[in-house]
Amino acid sequence: MTTALLHLYRRAFRRRPYPGIPYNRPSTRRLFGDIPELTAEARRCGDPSKMTFVQFARLRSPVIQLFLAPFWKPLIFINDTREIEDLLQNRTREFDKSHSIVEPFRPLVPGASICKVKGPVWKAQVKLWTDIISVGYLRDVAAPIMHRAALELVDLFKVKAQVADGRPFWVAEDFKIATFDVIWMAMLGADLHGIDEERQAVLRGARTLPQPSSKDDEAEFETADKSEEWHAGCYFLSLIPATLRSPIPRLAHIWHSFSPTWKRHWAVKTRLKRELIESSKARFADIEGSEDDESIAEQRDVCALDRALRRFARVSPADIYRPTTDDMYDELFLLLMSGHETTATLLAWMPKILTRHPIEQHKLWKALRAYFPPTPRAPDVHAILAADIPYLDASIEELVRVGNIIPEVVREATCDTEVLGFRIPKGSTVVCSTYVAHKPFGKDILPEDVRTENSLANKGGYRAFWEQDMSEYHPERWLRKDGSFDAKAVPKLAFSAGPRACFGRKFAQQQFRIMVVMLMLNFELLPIPKNLDGEDVFTKLTRSPCQCFVRLKPI
Numbered sequence: 001m002t003t004a005l006l007h008l009y010r011r012a013f014r015r016r017p018y019p020g021i022p023y024n025r026p027s028t029r030r031l032f033g034d035i036p037e038l039t040a041e042a043r044r045c046g047d048p049s050k051m052t053f054v055q056f057a058r059l060r061s062p063v064i065q066l067f068l069a070p071f072w073k074p075l076i077f078i079n080d081t082r083e084i085e086d087l088l089q090n091r092t093r094e095f096d097k098s099h100s101i102v103e104p105f106r107p108l109v110p111g112a113s114i115c116k117v118k119g120p121v122w123k124a125q126v127k128l129w130t131d132i133i134s135v136g137y138l139r140d141v142a143a144p145i146m147h148r149a150a151l152e153l154v155d156l157f158k159v160k161a162q163v164a165d166g167r168p169f170w171v172a173e174d175f176k177i178a179t180f181d182v183i184w185m186a187m188l189g190a191d192l193h194g195i196d197e198e199r200q201a202v203l204r205g206a207r208t209l210p211q212p213s214s215k216d217d218e219a220e221f222e223t224a225d226k227s228e229e230w231h232a233g234c235y236f237l238s239l240i241p242a243t244l245r246s247p248i249p250r251l252a253h254i255w256h257s258f259s260p261t262w263k264r265h266w267a268v269k270t271r272l273k274r275e276l277i278e279s280s281k282a283r284f285a286d287i288e289g290s291e292d293d294e295s296i297a298e299q300r301d302v303c304a305l306d307r308a309l310r311r312f313a314r315v316s317p318a319d320i321y322r323p324t325t326d327d328m329y330d331e332l333f334l335l336l337m338s339g340h341e342t343t344a345t346l347l348a349w350m351p352k353i354l355t356r357h358p359i360e361q362h363k364l365w366k367a368l369r370a371y372f373p374p375t376p377r378a379p380d381v382h383a384i385l386a387a388d389i390p391y392l393d394a395s396i397e398e399l400v401r402v403g404n405i406i407p408e409v410v411r412e413a414t415c416d417t418e419v420l421g422f423r424i425p426k427g428s429t430v431v432c433s434t435y436v437a438h439k440p441f442g443k444d445i446l447p448e449d450v451r452t453e454n455s456l457a458n459k460g461g462y463r464a465f466w467e468q469d470m471s472e473y474h475p476e477r478w479l480r481k482d483g484s485f486d487a488k489a490v491p492k493l494a495f496s497a498g499p500r501a502c503f504g505r506k507f508a509q510q511q512f513r514i515m516v517v518m519l520m521l522n523f524e525l526l527p528i529p530k531n532l533d534g535e536d537v538f539t540k541l542t543r544s545p546c547q548c549f550v551r552l553k554p555i
């Protein structure tokens, strides 16, 4: 007993650093390691995603180790964009997705690709899903759904702007509802009408709900009751950060799974699986077995589930990946969870950033107005996707970069290796910053010869990289002197890179583009009172603004 206690005491208060990687000495003798300094810094700068930056500066190294929860091994943090890009993109034999990131997903979607380590089965599974979420699917199935949601959102905001009568109002929740409507319909084929219900609720409340006397106070609206699909989706999504923080994620999940809330939502998930699959099959019942059923069927697809069921029916015993219906539903549920809050958070950054940058906002509006004819008021979705507007492309890239909604991606070293001359032991967890704004250390700290070949080759590959104001919103950095858009002006890590990067990148980019165009053509974002436009940020799953208000003037 005494020996066990002594062992625990040693593990808690004599934490062992990895050799050769800089760290804070006092942290090895504290139960909570670096956590006190990190939380103090997060509070000071108001942005938890930036709390490690001072540690890099203090330790004068682009690779450091930090001690977090008690009994955890130290985590290795890297903040050199060129090297991280190479690590994610090319060094996939040495680094795979970290178990710590996958664990919270496993009990929820055990059959999904995220729960597999790299290998032939994972590759075949991803290939199958890439065929399902194809360019054709994005254009013919997803784009019209996104466009309709954007139109509904414009209608909702017009009603809210009228009721608010110049007062600012909160929009983060509306973006969440809109992206949930989109992803649910695009993946599973059921229309939740979330935004439309919200609009009706606002109209209902407008007759009875008094507005604050000051035009600088937040407007009040009635909100709609949410669907059980919404509650189940949000509940399971909320479990991810909760279990990520737990030292024993599996136990945390088991604990949650005994709760009546889990049981209630799990029952909804299971029932919907049966119902949605039946609805999908019913859509194609009349053409089953017909000669050219594939081409007829493709025209009828309303969601990814339709396409998945057909692909899966063709899987043969010779295929390396032979999914069950449960696996298929798990993958769709993963896409649903990954694609909901992420896109909503990026949308929340859009008005926040553009309100603070009225000049850039006006330039964007002018570029859109010059391209799209004044009628019809809402451009057709395919016109939006095909539009060649350099300032729009530049604004989108810059919003994604500055929004930086997933500030870190995590990898696990699958063998003993090195990064920037530091030894990285097999099994260690490596946290890579995706924030493309770190000024690299000078040659005295980081000589070029410790870089990998790819990292060396990347030098100078980006035209506008390391301009002075990388922490600022500045779309012009993505434009060449002749005004054309330069997609390679700055490195892009927001969706990560390499084979384990974001699977829904194109889906998210398409939705964001449609929403930005529709909202900017219909509204001017007016300045917000200072007390509703704070700089603070919170990070649960995504890096989100604490305050997300708009003051809209319909155009």
Ligand code: HEM
Pocket: 088, 097, 113, 114, 334, 335, 336, 338, 339, 340, 342, 343, 346, 405, 406, 409, 410, 493, 494, 495, 496, 497, 500, 501, 502, 503, 504, 505, 507, 508
């Ligand atoms: C603005 C929106 C989004 C951003 C910034 C974003 C970013 C990311 C990032 C940084 C990762 C981690 C990749 C890594 O570990 O290297 C990721 C993973 C993932 N994302 Fe996204 N994402 C977004 C939207 C979406 C959407 C809309 C979907 C689905 C339709 C989606 C599906 C996924 C999936 C399935 C993974 C896990 C991939 C794997 O581990 O194999 N994401 N995303």
